[in-house]
Amino acid sequence: MNNFFFHNPTKILFGKGMVDNLSSELKTYGTKILLVYGSGSIKRMGLYDKVIKNLSQKDIEIFELSGVKSNPVVSLVRKGIKISKENKVDVIFAVGGGSVMDTAKAIAAGALVEFDVWDFFTRKEEVKNALPIITIPTLPASGSQMNGGAVIVNEKTQKKLGTGGSVLYPKVSILDPELTFSIPTNYTAYCSADMLSHIIEPYFHGETENTTISDSLAETVMKIIIQTTPKLLRKLDNYDARGDLMWAATIAHNGMLSFGTSPVYYYLHVLEHSLSGLFDNPHGAGLSVLISGWSKYTAKHAPVKLAQLGRNVFNLNGYNKKTALSTAMKLEEWFKLINCPVTLQEIGITENNFKAIVQNVLSNVTRILKSKDNGSLKDFGERYYSEIQNKDIESLLKFEKERVLNILELCK
Numbered sequence: 001m002n003n004f005f006f007h008n009p010t011k012i013l014f015g016k017g018m019v020d021n022l023s024s025e026l027k028t029y030g031t032k033i034l035l036v037y038g039s040g041s042i043k044r045m046g047l048y049d050k051v052i053k054n055l056s057q058k059d060i061e062i063f064e065l066s067g068v069k070s071n072p073v074v075s076l077v078r079k080g081i082k083i084s085k086e087n088k089v090d091v092i093f094a095v096g097g098g099s100v101m102d103t104a105k106a107i108a109a110g111a112l113v114e115f116d117v118w119d120f121f122t123r124k125e126e127v128k129n130a131l132p133i134i135t136i137p138t139l140p141a142s143g144s145q146m147n148g149g150a151v152i153v154n155e156k157t158q159k160k161l162g163t164g165g166s167v168l169y170p171k172v173s174i175l176d177p178e179l180t181f182s183i184p185t186n187y188t189a190y191c192s193a194d195m196l197s198h199i200i201e202p203y204f205h206g207e208t209e210n211t212t213i214s215d216s217l218a219e220t221v222m223k224i225i226i227q228t229t230p231k232l233l234r235k236l237d238n239y240d241a242r243g244d245l246m247w248a249a250t251i252a253h254n255g256m257l258s259f260g261t262s263p264v265y266y267y268l269h270v271l272e273h274s275l276s277g278l279f280d281n282p283h284g285a286g287l288s289v290l291i292s293g294w295s296k297y298t299a300k301h302a303p304v305k306l307a308q309l310g311r312n313v314f315n316l317n318g319y320n321k322k323t324a325l326s327t328a329m330k331l332e333e334w335f336k337l338i339n340c341p342v343t344l345q346e347i348g349i350t351e352n353n354f355k356a357i358v359q360n361v362l363s364n365v366t367r368i369l370k371s372k373d374n375g376s377l378k379d380f381g382e383r384y385y386s387e388i389q390n391k392d393i394e395s396l397l398k399f400e401k402e403r404v405l406n407i408l409e410l411c412k
Protein backbone atom coordinates (compact mmCIF):
# COMPACT_ATOMS: atom_id res chain seq x y z
CA MET A 1 0.00 0.00 0.00
CA ASN A 2 1.39 3.42 -0.96
CA ASN A 3 1.37 6.50 1.27
CA PHE A 4 -1.53 8.79 0.57
CA PHE A 5 -3.24 11.91 1.76
CA PHE A 6 -6.98 12.36 1.50
CA HIS A 7 -8.83 15.62 1.91
CA ASN A 8 -12.25 15.97 0.36
CA PRO A 9 -13.85 19.20 1.56
CA THR A 10 -17.23 18.92 -0.20
CA LYS A 11 -20.23 18.91 2.10
CA ILE A 12 -22.90 16.49 0.87
CA LEU A 13 -26.61 16.76 1.59
CA PHE A 14 -28.16 13.53 0.37
CA GLY A 15 -31.81 12.55 -0.01
CA LYS A 16 -35.40 13.52 -0.74
CA GLY A 17 -36.27 17.14 -0.15
CA MET A 18 -32.70 18.26 0.57
CA VAL A 19 -33.03 21.04 -2.01
CA ASP A 20 -35.06 22.91 0.63
CA ASN A 21 -31.75 23.66 2.39
CA LEU A 22 -30.33 25.41 -0.64
CA SER A 23 -30.65 29.07 0.31
CA SER A 24 -29.27 28.64 3.83
CA GLU A 25 -26.27 26.71 2.50
CA LEU A 26 -25.70 29.17 -0.28
CA LYS A 27 -26.05 32.28 1.85
CA THR A 28 -22.88 31.28 3.76
CA TYR A 29 -20.87 32.10 0.63
CA GLY A 30 -22.53 35.25 -0.66
CA THR A 31 -25.65 36.87 -2.01
CA LYS A 32 -24.92 37.31 -5.70
CA ILE A 33 -24.95 34.05 -7.60
CA LEU A 34 -24.51 32.87 -11.14
CA LEU A 35 -26.94 30.02 -11.83
CA VAL A 36 -25.53 27.76 -14.55
CA TYR A 37 -27.69 25.16 -16.32
CA GLY A 38 -28.19 23.27 -19.57
CA SER A 39 -30.78 23.19 -22.31
CA GLY A 40 -34.00 22.84 -20.38
CA SER A 41 -34.20 19.54 -18.48
CA ILE A 42 -34.24 21.41 -15.15
CA LYS A 43 -37.20 23.48 -16.33
CA ARG A 44 -39.10 20.43 -17.60
CA MET A 45 -38.71 18.64 -14.26
CA GLY A 46 -39.81 21.68 -12.24
CA LEU A 47 -36.45 22.07 -10.51
CA TYR A 48 -35.72 25.51 -11.93
CA ASP A 49 -38.90 26.95 -10.37
CA LYS A 50 -38.19 25.22 -7.08
CA VAL A 51 -34.66 26.61 -6.92
CA ILE A 52 -35.72 30.17 -7.80
CA LYS A 53 -38.50 30.04 -5.19
CA ASN A 54 -36.10 28.78 -2.53
CA LEU A 55 -33.49 31.45 -3.30
CA SER A 56 -36.04 34.26 -3.32
CA GLN A 57 -36.71 33.59 0.40
CA LYS A 58 -33.22 34.83 1.28
CA ASP A 59 -32.78 37.97 -0.76
CA ILE A 60 -30.30 36.40 -3.13
CA GLU A 61 -29.57 38.13 -6.44
CA ILE A 62 -29.53 35.68 -9.33
CA PHE A 63 -27.71 35.99 -12.67
CA GLU A 64 -28.17 33.18 -15.19
CA LEU A 65 -26.14 31.30 -17.76
CA SER A 66 -28.11 28.66 -19.66
CA GLY A 67 -27.41 26.55 -22.73
CA VAL A 68 -24.52 24.41 -21.47
CA LYS A 69 -24.25 21.58 -23.98
CA SER A 70 -23.07 18.06 -23.40
CA ASN A 71 -19.29 18.13 -24.00
CA PRO A 72 -19.31 21.72 -22.74
CA VAL A 73 -17.52 24.43 -24.68
CA VAL A 74 -15.06 27.10 -23.64
CA SER A 75 -16.90 29.91 -25.45
CA LEU A 76 -19.82 29.58 -23.02
CA VAL A 77 -17.38 29.45 -20.10
CA ARG A 78 -15.95 32.78 -21.31
CA LYS A 79 -19.49 34.22 -21.42
CA GLY A 80 -20.06 33.10 -17.82
CA ILE A 81 -16.77 34.66 -16.71
CA LYS A 82 -17.80 37.97 -18.31
CA ILE A 83 -21.16 37.96 -16.49
CA SER A 84 -19.46 37.06 -13.21
CA LYS A 85 -16.85 39.80 -13.47
CA GLU A 86 -19.25 42.52 -14.61
CA ASN A 87 -21.67 41.77 -11.78
CA LYS A 88 -19.15 40.87 -9.09
CA VAL A 89 -20.79 37.50 -8.52
CA ASP A 90 -19.91 35.74 -5.22
CA VAL A 91 -20.90 32.13 -5.93
CA ILE A 92 -21.17 29.90 -9.00
CA PHE A 93 -24.15 27.57 -8.69
CA ALA A 94 -24.49 24.58 -11.06
CA VAL A 95 -27.76 22.71 -11.57
CA GLY A 96 -27.37 19.88 -14.07
CA GLY A 97 -25.04 17.12 -15.24
CA GLY A 98 -21.26 16.91 -15.44
CA SER A 99 -21.14 19.37 -18.33
CA VAL A 100 -22.94 22.01 -16.28
CA MET A 101 -20.84 21.38 -13.16
CA ASP A 102 -17.58 21.52 -15.14
CA THR A 103 -18.65 24.75 -16.85
CA ALA A 104 -19.40 26.23 -13.42
CA LYS A 105 -15.96 25.20 -12.12
CA ALA A 106 -14.17 26.72 -15.11
CA ILE A 107 -16.11 29.96 -14.62
CA ALA A 108 -15.31 29.95 -10.90
CA ALA A 109 -11.57 29.79 -11.67
CA GLY A 110 -11.65 32.10 -14.70
CA ALA A 111 -13.59 34.83 -12.89
CA LEU A 112 -10.59 35.55 -10.65
CA VAL A 113 -7.88 35.93 -13.28
CA GLU A 114 -7.09 38.30 -16.14
CA PHE A 115 -5.69 35.74 -18.61
CA ASP A 116 -7.82 33.46 -20.80
CA VAL A 117 -9.44 30.55 -18.94
CA TRP A 118 -8.22 28.07 -21.59
CA ASP A 119 -4.67 28.52 -20.19
CA PHE A 120 -5.78 26.39 -17.23
CA PHE A 121 -6.63 23.56 -19.59
CA THR A 122 -3.44 23.71 -21.65
CA ARG A 123 -1.66 23.73 -18.25
CA LYS A 124 0.04 27.01 -19.06
CA GLU A 125 -1.47 28.24 -15.77
CA GLU A 126 -2.34 26.47 -12.53
CA VAL A 127 -5.71 26.86 -10.81
CA LYS A 128 -4.86 28.53 -7.50
CA ASN A 129 -8.05 30.35 -6.66
CA ALA A 130 -11.74 30.10 -7.47
CA LEU A 131 -15.10 31.48 -6.45
CA PRO A 132 -17.11 29.11 -4.23
CA ILE A 133 -18.99 26.46 -6.19
CA ILE A 134 -22.32 24.88 -5.17
CA THR A 135 -23.90 22.07 -7.17
CA ILE A 136 -27.19 20.24 -7.52
CA PRO A 137 -26.33 17.33 -9.81
CA THR A 138 -29.26 16.04 -11.87
CA LEU A 139 -27.07 13.51 -13.65
CA PRO A 140 -24.41 12.29 -11.25
CA ALA A 141 -22.13 10.21 -13.55
CA SER A 142 -19.05 12.42 -13.74
CA GLY A 143 -18.46 12.66 -10.00
CA SER A 144 -17.79 16.38 -10.52
CA GLN A 145 -20.14 17.01 -7.56
CA MET A 146 -17.41 15.84 -5.17
CA ASN A 147 -14.09 16.27 -6.93
CA GLY A 148 -11.77 19.03 -8.07
CA GLY A 149 -11.76 18.26 -11.79
CA ALA A 150 -13.32 19.96 -14.82
CA VAL A 151 -13.25 18.96 -18.49
CA ILE A 152 -13.98 21.45 -21.29
CA VAL A 153 -13.93 21.38 -25.10
CA ASN A 154 -12.25 24.06 -27.14
CA GLU A 155 -14.58 23.99 -30.12
CA LYS A 156 -12.04 25.71 -32.39
CA THR A 157 -9.24 23.19 -31.88
CA GLN A 158 -11.51 20.21 -31.01
CA LYS A 159 -9.34 19.56 -27.95
CA LYS A 160 -11.16 18.31 -24.89
CA LEU A 161 -8.91 18.88 -21.90
CA GLY A 162 -9.14 18.64 -18.14
CA THR A 163 -7.93 20.86 -15.36
CA GLY A 164 -8.16 20.55 -11.62
CA GLY A 165 -7.30 21.92 -8.22
CA SER A 166 -8.26 21.74 -4.59
CA VAL A 167 -10.20 25.03 -4.91
CA LEU A 168 -12.49 23.44 -7.51
CA TYR A 169 -14.14 21.03 -5.09
CA PRO A 170 -17.71 22.23 -4.64
CA LYS A 171 -18.34 23.70 -1.18
CA VAL A 172 -21.72 21.98 -1.04
CA SER A 173 -23.45 19.45 -3.28
CA ILE A 174 -27.11 18.56 -2.82
CA LEU A 175 -27.87 15.04 -4.05
CA ASP A 176 -31.52 14.08 -4.35
CA PRO A 177 -32.05 10.79 -6.24
CA GLU A 178 -35.57 11.93 -7.23
CA LEU A 179 -33.97 14.59 -9.43
CA THR A 180 -32.53 11.80 -11.57
CA PHE A 181 -35.85 10.00 -12.27
CA SER A 182 -36.21 11.91 -15.55
CA ILE A 183 -32.85 10.86 -17.02
CA PRO A 184 -33.80 8.94 -20.19
CA THR A 185 -32.92 5.27 -20.67
CA ASN A 186 -29.87 5.87 -22.89
CA TYR A 187 -28.24 8.40 -20.54
CA THR A 188 -29.07 6.27 -17.52
CA ALA A 189 -26.97 3.52 -19.10
CA TYR A 190 -24.18 5.93 -20.16
CA CYS A 191 -23.97 7.13 -16.54
CA SER A 192 -23.28 3.59 -15.41
CA ALA A 193 -20.60 3.13 -18.09
CA ASP A 194 -18.89 6.33 -16.93
CA MET A 195 -18.91 5.49 -13.22
CA LEU A 196 -17.72 1.96 -13.96
CA SER A 197 -14.81 3.41 -15.91
CA HIS A 198 -13.90 5.74 -13.03
CA ILE A 199 -13.56 2.62 -10.85
CA ILE A 200 -11.93 0.29 -13.36
CA GLU A 201 -9.14 2.65 -14.39
CA PRO A 202 -7.62 3.06 -10.91
CA TYR A 203 -8.30 -0.63 -10.17
CA PHE A 204 -5.70 -1.44 -12.86
CA HIS A 205 -3.15 0.79 -11.18
CA GLY A 206 -0.04 -1.18 -12.05
CA GLU A 207 2.36 -2.85 -9.73
CA THR A 208 1.38 -1.72 -6.24
CA GLU A 209 0.64 -4.57 -3.89
CA ASN A 210 -1.55 -4.82 -0.80
CA THR A 211 -4.36 -2.62 -1.99
CA THR A 212 -6.82 -5.04 -0.47
CA ILE A 213 -9.21 -2.44 0.91
CA SER A 214 -9.30 -0.34 -2.26
CA ASP A 215 -9.72 -3.42 -4.42
CA SER A 216 -12.56 -4.87 -2.41
CA LEU A 217 -14.36 -1.52 -2.11
CA ALA A 218 -13.98 -1.06 -5.88
CA GLU A 219 -15.25 -4.58 -6.58
CA THR A 220 -18.27 -4.10 -4.31
CA VAL A 221 -19.26 -0.84 -5.97
CA MET A 222 -18.70 -2.28 -9.48
CA LYS A 223 -20.94 -5.21 -8.56
CA ILE A 224 -23.66 -2.86 -7.34
CA ILE A 225 -23.51 -0.83 -10.58
CA ILE A 226 -23.63 -3.99 -12.68
CA GLN A 227 -26.57 -5.49 -10.78
CA THR A 228 -28.54 -2.28 -10.26
CA THR A 229 -28.45 -0.72 -13.74
CA PRO A 230 -30.59 -3.34 -15.57
CA LYS A 231 -33.08 -3.21 -12.67
CA LEU A 232 -33.26 0.58 -12.92
CA LEU A 233 -33.71 0.48 -16.69
CA ARG A 234 -36.91 -1.52 -16.15
CA LYS A 235 -38.25 1.17 -13.78
CA LEU A 236 -36.57 4.54 -14.16
CA ASP A 237 -38.13 5.99 -11.00
CA ASN A 238 -36.86 3.27 -8.67
CA TYR A 239 -35.73 5.52 -5.79
CA ASP A 240 -33.37 3.06 -4.12
CA ALA A 241 -31.68 2.12 -7.39
CA ARG A 242 -31.31 5.81 -8.33
CA GLY A 243 -29.96 6.49 -4.83
CA ASP A 244 -27.42 3.65 -4.99
CA LEU A 245 -26.19 4.79 -8.40
CA MET A 246 -26.06 8.45 -7.40
CA TRP A 247 -23.83 7.61 -4.47
CA ALA A 248 -21.83 5.05 -6.48
CA ALA A 249 -21.09 7.74 -9.09
CA THR A 250 -20.02 10.14 -6.36
CA ILE A 251 -17.60 7.83 -4.57
CA ALA A 252 -16.36 6.34 -7.85
CA HIS A 253 -14.51 9.56 -8.61
CA ASN A 254 -13.85 11.32 -5.30
CA GLY A 255 -10.75 9.37 -4.30
CA MET A 256 -12.44 6.96 -1.90
CA LEU A 257 -12.00 3.80 -3.94
CA SER A 258 -8.31 4.17 -4.69
CA PHE A 259 -6.62 4.78 -1.34
CA GLY A 260 -3.04 3.57 -1.32
CA THR A 261 -2.90 2.57 -4.98
CA SER A 262 -0.32 3.99 -7.39
CA PRO A 263 -1.21 7.36 -8.85
CA VAL A 264 -3.59 6.84 -11.69
CA TYR A 265 -3.16 7.95 -15.27
CA TYR A 266 -6.67 7.62 -16.72
CA TYR A 267 -5.58 6.69 -20.24
CA LEU A 268 -9.02 5.41 -21.29
CA HIS A 269 -10.48 8.75 -20.27
CA VAL A 270 -7.79 10.64 -22.17
CA LEU A 271 -8.67 8.56 -25.23
CA GLU A 272 -12.42 9.05 -24.72
CA HIS A 273 -11.95 12.82 -24.40
CA SER A 274 -10.40 12.75 -27.87
CA LEU A 275 -13.44 10.86 -29.19
CA SER A 276 -16.01 13.21 -27.68
CA GLY A 277 -13.85 16.28 -28.48
CA LEU A 278 -13.69 15.29 -32.13
CA PHE A 279 -17.06 13.58 -32.65
CA ASP A 280 -19.28 14.97 -29.87
CA ASN A 281 -20.51 11.53 -28.75
CA PRO A 282 -21.83 11.20 -25.17
CA HIS A 283 -18.88 10.59 -22.83
CA GLY A 284 -20.39 7.41 -21.33
CA ALA A 285 -21.15 5.96 -24.78
CA GLY A 286 -17.51 6.49 -25.80
CA LEU A 287 -16.42 4.72 -22.63
CA SER A 288 -18.65 1.65 -23.07
CA VAL A 289 -17.06 1.16 -26.51
CA LEU A 290 -13.54 1.68 -25.19
CA ILE A 291 -13.93 -0.57 -22.14
CA SER A 292 -15.22 -3.34 -24.41
CA GLY A 293 -12.09 -3.13 -26.60
CA TRP A 294 -9.68 -2.34 -23.73
CA SER A 295 -10.81 -5.39 -21.72
CA LYS A 296 -9.73 -7.69 -24.59
CA TYR A 297 -6.38 -5.84 -24.72
CA THR A 298 -6.08 -6.17 -20.93
CA ALA A 299 -6.85 -9.91 -21.03
CA LYS A 300 -3.45 -10.13 -22.75
CA HIS A 301 -1.52 -7.47 -20.81
CA ALA A 302 -2.87 -7.72 -17.25
CA PRO A 303 -4.70 -11.08 -17.14
CA VAL A 304 -4.20 -11.68 -13.42
CA LYS A 305 -6.01 -8.50 -12.36
CA LEU A 306 -8.74 -8.90 -14.97
CA ALA A 307 -9.34 -12.46 -13.74
CA GLN A 308 -9.60 -11.07 -10.18
CA LEU A 309 -12.30 -8.67 -11.40
CA GLY A 310 -14.03 -11.64 -13.08
CA ARG A 311 -14.04 -13.69 -9.87
CA ASN A 312 -15.10 -10.93 -7.53
CA VAL A 313 -17.54 -9.03 -9.72
CA PHE A 314 -18.94 -11.66 -12.10
CA ASN A 315 -18.54 -14.76 -9.88
CA LEU A 316 -16.26 -16.49 -12.40
CA ASN A 317 -13.76 -19.15 -11.37
CA GLY A 318 -10.06 -19.26 -12.17
CA TYR A 319 -6.92 -17.17 -12.19
CA ASN A 320 -5.62 -17.46 -15.74
CA LYS A 321 -5.86 -15.84 -19.15
CA LYS A 322 -8.99 -17.84 -19.94
CA THR A 323 -10.79 -16.32 -16.95
CA ALA A 324 -9.52 -12.87 -18.00
CA LEU A 325 -10.97 -13.37 -21.48
CA SER A 326 -14.29 -14.54 -20.02
CA THR A 327 -14.32 -11.36 -17.89
CA ALA A 328 -13.83 -9.25 -21.03
CA MET A 329 -16.79 -11.08 -22.60
CA LYS A 330 -18.91 -10.52 -19.47
CA LEU A 331 -18.22 -6.78 -19.57
CA GLU A 332 -19.21 -6.60 -23.24
CA GLU A 333 -22.36 -8.69 -22.64
CA TRP A 334 -23.34 -6.35 -19.82
CA PHE A 335 -22.96 -3.26 -21.99
CA LYS A 336 -25.12 -4.93 -24.64
CA LEU A 337 -27.71 -5.82 -22.00
CA ILE A 338 -28.05 -2.16 -20.99
CA ASN A 339 -28.02 -1.04 -24.65
CA CYS A 340 -24.71 0.75 -24.56
CA PRO A 341 -22.63 0.73 -27.75
CA VAL A 342 -19.68 -1.69 -27.85
CA THR A 343 -18.17 -0.75 -31.22
CA LEU A 344 -16.89 2.53 -32.64
CA GLN A 345 -19.12 2.00 -35.63
CA GLU A 346 -22.20 2.32 -33.40
CA ILE A 347 -21.13 5.84 -32.41
CA GLY A 348 -20.33 6.82 -36.00
CA ILE A 349 -16.53 6.45 -35.88
CA THR A 350 -14.66 4.46 -38.56
CA GLU A 351 -11.09 3.38 -39.23
CA ASN A 352 -10.68 6.50 -41.41
CA ASN A 353 -10.86 8.55 -38.21
CA PHE A 354 -8.07 6.70 -36.38
CA LYS A 355 -5.29 9.02 -37.58
CA ALA A 356 -7.09 12.12 -36.27
CA ILE A 357 -7.85 10.35 -32.97
CA VAL A 358 -4.23 9.29 -32.45
CA GLN A 359 -2.99 12.82 -33.22
CA ASN A 360 -5.49 14.32 -30.80
CA VAL A 361 -4.53 11.87 -28.02
CA LEU A 362 -0.81 12.35 -28.53
CA SER A 363 -1.02 16.11 -28.37
CA ASN A 364 -2.97 15.74 -25.12
CA VAL A 365 -0.42 13.27 -23.73
CA THR A 366 2.44 15.59 -24.71
CA ARG A 367 0.72 18.36 -22.76
CA ILE A 368 0.47 16.05 -19.73
CA LEU A 369 4.08 14.87 -20.04
CA LYS A 370 5.40 18.42 -20.25
CA SER A 371 3.17 19.76 -17.50
CA LYS A 372 4.97 21.17 -14.48
CA ASP A 373 2.41 19.76 -12.03
CA ASN A 374 3.51 16.19 -12.83
CA GLY A 375 7.08 16.71 -11.60
CA SER A 376 9.91 15.59 -13.83
CA LEU A 377 9.30 13.57 -16.95
CA LYS A 378 11.31 10.75 -15.43
CA ASP A 379 9.09 10.71 -12.31
CA PHE A 380 6.03 10.70 -14.51
CA GLY A 381 7.43 7.88 -16.63
CA GLU A 382 8.30 5.85 -13.51
CA ARG A 383 4.83 6.38 -12.11
CA TYR A 384 2.71 5.67 -15.13
CA TYR A 385 4.76 3.65 -17.58
CA SER A 386 6.20 0.78 -15.57
CA GLU A 387 5.82 -1.34 -18.74
CA ILE A 388 8.59 0.41 -20.66
CA GLN A 389 12.26 1.02 -19.94
CA ASN A 390 13.14 4.34 -21.57
CA LYS A 391 11.28 7.22 -19.98
CA ASP A 392 12.05 9.85 -22.64
CA ILE A 393 9.19 11.64 -24.38
CA GLU A 394 9.65 9.83 -27.71
CA SER A 395 9.48 6.37 -26.10
CA LEU A 396 6.46 7.26 -23.97
CA LEU A 397 4.61 8.71 -26.97
CA LYS A 398 5.49 5.67 -29.09
CA PHE A 399 4.13 3.38 -26.38
CA GLU A 400 0.96 5.47 -26.05
CA LYS A 401 0.43 5.53 -29.82
CA GLU A 402 0.67 1.74 -30.01
CA ARG A 403 -1.64 1.28 -27.05
CA VAL A 404 -4.26 3.62 -28.53
CA LEU A 405 -4.10 1.91 -31.93
CA ASN A 406 -4.32 -1.53 -30.34
CA ILE A 407 -7.39 -0.55 -28.34
CA LEU A 408 -9.06 1.20 -31.29
CA GLU A 409 -8.51 -1.90 -33.45
CA LEU A 410 -10.30 -3.99 -30.81
CA CYS A 411 -13.23 -1.53 -30.77
CA LYS A 412 -13.94 -1.61 -34.52
Ligand code: NZQ
Pocket residue numbers: 037038039040041042045068069070071072096097098099100102138139140141142143144147149150151179180181182183184187191194253269273283284
Ligand atom coordinates in the same frame (compact mmCIF):
# COMPACT_ATOMS: atom_id res chain seq x y z
O1 NZQ B 1 -28.86 20.20 -21.03
P1 NZQ B 1 -29.96 19.56 -20.28
O2 NZQ B 1 -31.29 19.95 -20.78
O3 NZQ B 1 -29.83 19.72 -18.80
O4 NZQ B 1 -29.89 17.97 -20.62
C1 NZQ B 1 -28.85 17.13 -20.18
C2 NZQ B 1 -27.93 16.68 -21.32
O5 NZQ B 1 -28.60 16.68 -22.53
C3 NZQ B 1 -29.46 15.83 -19.74
N1 NZQ B 1 -29.88 15.76 -18.33
C4 NZQ B 1 -29.17 16.08 -17.22
N2 NZQ B 1 -29.89 15.80 -16.13
C5 NZQ B 1 -31.08 15.34 -16.54
C6 NZQ B 1 -31.09 15.32 -17.96
N3 NZQ B 1 -32.15 14.92 -18.67
C7 NZQ B 1 -33.24 14.53 -18.00
N4 NZQ B 1 -33.31 14.50 -16.64
C8 NZQ B 1 -32.26 14.89 -15.89
N5 NZQ B 1 -32.33 14.81 -14.55
O6 NZQ B 1 -28.43 14.86 -19.92
C9 NZQ B 1 -27.61 15.24 -21.01
C10 NZQ B 1 -26.16 14.98 -20.66
O7 NZQ B 1 -25.72 15.84 -19.66
P2 NZQ B 1 -24.15 15.97 -19.35
O8 NZQ B 1 -24.01 16.96 -18.27
O9 NZQ B 1 -23.40 16.23 -20.62
O10 NZQ B 1 -23.75 14.49 -18.89
P3 NZQ B 1 -22.64 13.96 -17.93
O11 NZQ B 1 -22.98 14.17 -16.51
O12 NZQ B 1 -22.38 12.59 -18.37
O13 NZQ B 1 -21.38 14.89 -18.20
C11 NZQ B 1 -20.47 14.58 -19.17
C12 NZQ B 1 -19.31 15.57 -19.11
O14 NZQ B 1 -18.55 15.39 -17.89
C13 NZQ B 1 -17.17 15.22 -18.23
C14 NZQ B 1 -17.25 14.49 -19.55
O15 NZQ B 1 -16.04 14.52 -20.25
C15 NZQ B 1 -18.37 15.23 -20.25
O16 NZQ B 1 -17.89 16.40 -20.87
N6 NZQ B 1 -16.46 14.56 -17.14
C16 NZQ B 1 -16.14 15.27 -16.05
C17 NZQ B 1 -15.41 14.73 -15.02
C18 NZQ B 1 -15.08 15.50 -13.80
N7 NZQ B 1 -15.39 16.77 -13.74
O17 NZQ B 1 -14.54 14.95 -12.86
C19 NZQ B 1 -14.90 13.36 -15.08
C20 NZQ B 1 -15.62 12.54 -16.07
O18 NZQ B 1 -14.85 11.43 -16.37
C21 NZQ B 1 -15.92 13.24 -17.34
O19 NZQ B 1 -14.77 13.33 -18.15
Ligand code: ZN
Pocket residue numbers: 142194195197198269283
Ligand atom coordinates in the same frame (compact mmCIF):
# COMPACT_ATOMS: atom_id res chain seq x y z
ZN1 ZN C 1 -15.77 9.86 -17.03
